[in-house]
Amino acid sequence: MSAEHTVDTIGISTSLFISGEHRRGGAGKLPIVDPGTGKQIGTVELASEADVQDALEAASQAFPAWSQTLPSQRGAILKRAARLLLERADDAASVLTTEAGKTRVEARGEIGRAIETLMWNGEQAGRIEGRIIAGAADGSVRYSIPTPLGVVAAFTAWNFPAVLGSRKLGSALAAGCTVVLKAAESAPATAAIIVQALADSGLPNGVVNLIFGDPPAVAKQLLSSPVVKAATFTGSTAVGRSLAALAAPRLIRCVFELGGHAPVIVCQDANIDTVIATTSPAKFGSAGQSCVAPTRYIVHRSLYEQFAEKLAAYAQSLTLGHGHDTDTTLGAVANQGRVDTLKRLTDDAVARGARLVTGGAQAELDGFFFEPTVLADVPTDADIMTEEPFGPIAALIAYDEFDEAIELANATDYGFAAYLFTDSLRRRNQAIDQLKAGNIGINQMAPSLPDAPLGGIAASGLGYEGGTEGILSFMQLRLVSQSAPRDTGSTRDSASRRQHT
Template identity: 70%
Template sequence: MSADTADSTTQVATRLFVGGRWRDGRAGRIPVTDPGNGRTIGTVEQADERDVADALDAAAAAFRAWSTTVPAQRGAILKKAATLLGSRAEEVATTLMLEAGKTRAEARGEIQRAVDTLEWNGEQAARVEGRVIGGAAAGSRRYSVPTPLGVVAAFTAWNFPAVLGARKLGGTLAAGCTVVLKAAESAPGTAAAIVQALVDAGLPDGVVNLVFGDPPAVSAQLLGSPVVKAVTFTGSTAVGKQLATLAASRLIRGVFELGGHAPVLVCEDADVDSVVAVTSPAKFGSAGQSCVAPSRYLVHRSLYDAFASRLTEHASSLRLGHGSDPATTMGALVHQGRVDAMLRLTQDAVGRGARLLCGGRQPERDGFYFEPTVLADVPHDADLMSEEPFGPIAAVVPFDDFDEAVELANAPEYAFAAYVFTDSIARREIAVERLKASNIGINQMAPSLPDAPLGGLDASGYGYEGGAEGVLSFTQLRLVSQSAPTR
C-alpha cells in the first residue's frame, strides 16, 4: 500500500479486506494508473458475488458485539486510528498523490483532514445521546434512545479518497454500525491505508470490510441485501439517483452527497484581489475536481473587467505538473474522460459566444491535464452554466443587481455550495434566506469540517455528514414511553 516518494512507478497492490483478513478477489485484478503521467503504478483486487456476500456476512456477524460495545471504547479505537494514520501521513500522502493526481501539498492536507475526521468522530462516539421528554400523564416520562441501525453500505469517490473514507467510517463506526466499504478502484491504496489504521488500532474482525469491483454489480448486491440498513454515498448525481432507486425498493435509509455547481456572487463593494485570493485555491485545487469548488463567478458589472483580468492572471500563473515536482501548483485530472469533458464544455461555451481568456487546451504531455481555463461572457444557455464542470474551468458572468445575481445563482438543479462577497449586511441576510445552497460562505469559503453537519439540496443530495447529525444519521431514535410501576 505504500509507494516510494521518489518513484511514481512504484507498484501499489491493494487487496480486499473481509472478515478481518486481507485477501485476493475472485474476479481478478485491474491496473491502477497515476493520472500525472498515465503509467500503471499497481493493481487492485476485484470482488465477485461471493466476495461481496462474505463481506456482508462478516459485517452482519460483527454487528451485535460492536453495537453493544461501550461507546467510549468505540471512540478510543477511532482516536487511536487517527494517531496511527497521522504517524503514517507522509507514506499515505504519497500513495494518494500518485493515485489521485494531486500535488504533494494537497495530498498532505487531505490526510490531515482525514486524521481530524477520525479524531473528532472518536470524541463524538461517547456523546451520542437522545433526550428526555415530559410525560403525557402523571408519573410517566418519555425518552429517545439512539440505537445503531445495522450494516451500512458505504461508497466513496476518487476525488477525495482519504477524507471521504474517514468521513464514512468515522460517522458509522461512532454510531455503532458495521460497514461494507466500496471504495473507488482508481484510488484503492488510500482507502486501504485508512482501514489498516483502524485494524491496527484494535477494530474487531468484521466491523469494517473493504471491497472493490464492478460498480453496478457490487452496488446492486449490497443494496439488495436484507442485512443492509443504510447507505452512504458520495459521487455524481447520476449514480446517486441510481443508488437511491435501489435503496428505495427496500426502504434503506440514505445519505447522499452528490454534485454541485457553486456560484460566487461578487458584489460592487467587494475587493477583487481578495475574492481571487480566497476562492482560487478552491477553484483550481485538486484540478477543480470538488463538488464545492467555485464554478460560476457572477460579478457586478462595475467590477467585471477588473475581476476577469485578475482571475485570468492568477489562472495563467499556475504551473501544471506531476505532484512529485515541488514547483507544481496544479495537478492532473483523474482520467482522459474528465479532460474530454473539459474540452467539450469549453468548445460549447465558445461556440455560443463566450470569450476564452486563458487555457482551454489539453497540453501535450504524459498524463491527464487540462489548462486552467477562464471563460468570460458565458451565455446562460451554455452547457457550462447548468452542467457541473468538475474541473479547472471558471465561468465569469456579469450582473447588474443583486436580485438578478441570486436568480442566476439558483438556476442550476444543484444546490450544494454558494459564496457571497459583500460588506452589506442586508445582502448577506438576503443571501442566507434566498440562495438555493446548503453550504454558504460569506466573504470566505465554507469548508466541510468534521464538527458541523453538511448536506445537499435538490440534485446535490440529502442527509447529513459531519457533526452530531452525521453520527445520528446511522441511528434510530427509539421513543420509549414509561409509566411509574403500580406497586
C-alpha cells in the same frame, strides 16, 4: 507500507479486506493509472459476488458485539487510528499523490483532514446522548434513545479518497454500525491505508470490510441485501439517483453527498484581490475536482472586466505538472474522460458566444492535464452553466441588480455550496434567505469540517454528514414511553395492614 497494500518499484497492489483478512478478488484485477503520467502503477483486486456476500456476512456477524461495545471504547479505536495515520502521513500522502494526481501539498492537507475527522468522531462517540421528555399523563415519562441501525453500505468517490473514507467510516463506527466500504477503484490504496489504520488500532474483525469491483453490480448486490440498513455515498448526482432507486424497495436510509455547481456572487463593494485570493485555491485546488469548488462567478458589471483579467492572471500563474514535482501548483485530472468533458464544455461555451480569456485545451504533458481556464461572457444556455464541470474551469457572467445575481446563482438543479462577497448586511441577509445551497460562505470559503453538519439541497444530496447529526444519521431514535404501575385497591389495603401491624 501496510499489509493491505504494497508499494515497490513495480507499483501499488491493493487487495480486498474482509473479516480481518486480506484476500485476492474473485473477479480479477483492474489496472491503477497515475493521472500525472497516464501510465499503469499497479493493480487493484476486484470482488466477485461471493466476495461481496462474504463481506456482508462478516459485517452482519460483527454488528451485535460492536453495537454493544461501549461508545467510549469505539471512540478510543477511532482515536488510535487517527494517531497511527498521523505516524504514516508521509507515506499516505505519497500514495495519494501518485494515484489521485494531487500535488504533495494537497495530499498532505487531505491526509490531515482525514486524521482530524477520525479524531473528532472518536471524541464524539461517547457524547451521543438520548433525551428525557415529559410524559403526556400523570406518572409517565418518555425517553428518546439513539440505537445503531446495523450494517452500512458505504461508497466513496476518487476525488478525495482519504477524507471521504474517514468521514463515512468515522461517523458510522462512532454510531455503533458495521460497514462494507466499496471504495473507488482508481484510488484504492488510500482507502486501504485508512482501513489498515483502523485494523491496526484494534478494530474487531468484520466491523469494516473493504471491497472493490464493478460498481453497478456491487451496488446492486449490497443494496439488495436484507442486512444493509443504511447507505452512504459521495459522487455524482446521476449515480446517486441510481443508488437511491436500488435502496427504495427496502426503504434503506440514504445519506448522499452529490454534485454541486457553486456560484460566487461578487458584489460591487467587494475587493477583487481578496475574492481571487480566497476562492482561487478552492477553484483550482485538486484540479477543480470538488463538489464545493467555485464554478460560476457572477460579478457585478462595475468590476467585471478587471475581475476577469485578474482571475486569468492567477490561472496563468499556475504550474501544471506531476504532483511529486515541487514546482507543481496544479495537478492532473482523474482520467482522459475528464479532459474530454472539460474540452467539450469549453468548446460549447465558446460556440455559444463565450470569450475564452485563458486556457481551454489539454496541456501538452504526459498524463491527464487540462489548462486552467477562464471563460467570460458565458451565456446562460451554455452547457457549463448547468452541468457540473468538475475541473479547472471558471465561468464568468456579469449582473446589474442583486436580485438578478440570486436568480443566476439558483439557476441549476444543484444546491450544495454558494459564496458571496460583500460588506452589505442587507445583501448578506438576502443571500442567506434566498440562496439555494446547503453550505454558504460569506466573504470566505465554507469547508466541510467534521464538527458541523453539511448536506446538499435538491440534486446535491440527501441527509447530513459531519457533526453530531452525521453520527445520528446511522442511528434510530427510539421513543420509549413509560408509566409507573398504578396503585390498586388490594395493594393499598395490603400497605395499610402492614402499617397497623
